[in-house]
Amino acid sequence: MKRKGGHENQDAVNRGAWSAEEDQILVNYVHLHGEGKWGQISRRTGLKRGGKSCRLRWLNYLKPDIKxxxxxxxxxxxxxxxxxxxxxxxxxxxxxxxxxxxxxxxxxxxxxxxxxxxxxxxxxxxxxxxxxxxxxxxxxxxxxxxxxxCNEGMIPTVALNDSVNTKDWTENPFESTPPDHHDGCEEGFPTHFDLSDLLMPQEDCHFNGYACVELPQHFGDESCGVNDAMCETWYDNWKNEDYFPLDDVDFPLF
DNA sequence: AAGAGAGACAACCGCTGTAGA
DNA sequence: GTCTACAGCGGTTGTCTCTCT
Structure with a gap:
């Protein structure tokens, strides 16, 4: 399939490092029209840059909240x-x-x-x-x-059975889930889930936007969900210690 | 001082995914 | 269902700067 984005008009496009003037044009354009419509920038502003180049420049260097x-x-x-x-x-x-x-x-x-x-x-x-x-x-x-x-995680049955009765499951989302929350999973453990599903969008966590995880819905009902305080505790554990106690559990190879 | 090599990072390329006509 | 335009992604390359000889 022909794709315009991959080969913009090579002759009409500036390449290499951006000048301060080009940056200013791009910033002005975004302030006026917002992000997006990158392909229209050269036509609207005369900036001799491809849409992809503009998008990259904005997202990586010109956006105000970039550290x-x-x-x-x-x-x-x-x-x-x-x-x-x-x-x-x-x-x-x-x-x-x-x-x-x-x-x-x-x-x-x-x-x-x-x-x-x-x-x-x-x-x-x-x-x-x-x-x-x-x-x-x-x-x-x-x-x-x-x-x-790795796209999937797995909770070993043994680890679950051990931990369910002996640990406070709220301490670590990966160590166990309470027995009452296995609805739908039943004997299905070890249970596969998509790791990307576990990564909550940062706006849902209010501790600097750092990573946190959430048990997927099919682990149980909504009481398996994670509130911000729990996220923060888990994040602290994860950040300060070995979040995954790999040495304690004999995980099977994927 | 000058050239070579290494490191750092900005920018580009090729590709996929997706929304809309 | 097909096509197009565009956003977005990860890999790669180009270029500048610094350090070493």
Whole structure:
């Protein structure tokens, strides 16, 4: 199928770094007409830039709420954890970091964090395996600190049965769900669910928009839902400790 | 001082998804 | 159902800056 977006008129389009003047034209346009309609900008303003280029420039650099530089250690930690959960889904990761863009996080990961995580991973392997080189081609996604793309989660039956009777389920959404809330699941555990379903939109959580999770509807009725206070507790646990007690539970491989 | 190489990051490219005609 | 326009995504490339020799 022919797609206009992929090859705009090459001759009429400026390329490379944006000038201050071009930025100002774009900012004025957005203030007047709002975001969107990127393809009309060159026609309406005379700006010699493609719609995609304008959109990228606005979203990544000109938008007022963009934070620039100095990614904090908290943010760094969050990126690492989200990346281990989501893989290279930069827009999803960026969605949990207010003011940060997918491009910025992607660049930060590729130039800095990836090496850091790999070094840490190697250190861990060396500690666990001694000098033996870990030529680990079969990565266990439940235990590896390397990024693993994974679209589904699984709660093992054993973990559920153990935890249901002994733990306060509100402490951690992944440790268990109360027995009364298994309607519809019954003997269905381990239950699959889409991890992207668990990531609540940031406007639904009021603690800096950081990531939190919610038990999906099919885990039970609405009393399985998560309020903000619970989100915050979970987020603190998740941020300050190992949110997923991987060493305590023998997860099956996906 | 100058050239090479590495690192950082802005921008582009190719593709998919989706809404609307 | 098909086509088109456009938004959005992730991978890749280009370019600038810094450091090292």
């Amino acid at each position: 620039r530089g100095n990614i904090s250690s908290d943010e760094e930690d969050l990126i690492i954890r989200l990346h281990s959960l989501l893989g290279n889904r930069w827009s999803l990761i960026a969605g949990r970091l207010p003011g940060r863009t997918d491009n910025e996080i992607k660049n930060y990961w590729n130039t800095y964090l990836r090496k850091k995580v790999e070094e840490k991973h190697n250190d861990n392997n060396n500690m666990e395996l001694g000098i033996e080189s870990p030529q680990c081609t079969d990565i266990d996604p439940t235990k590896s600190s390397q990024p693993v793309r």
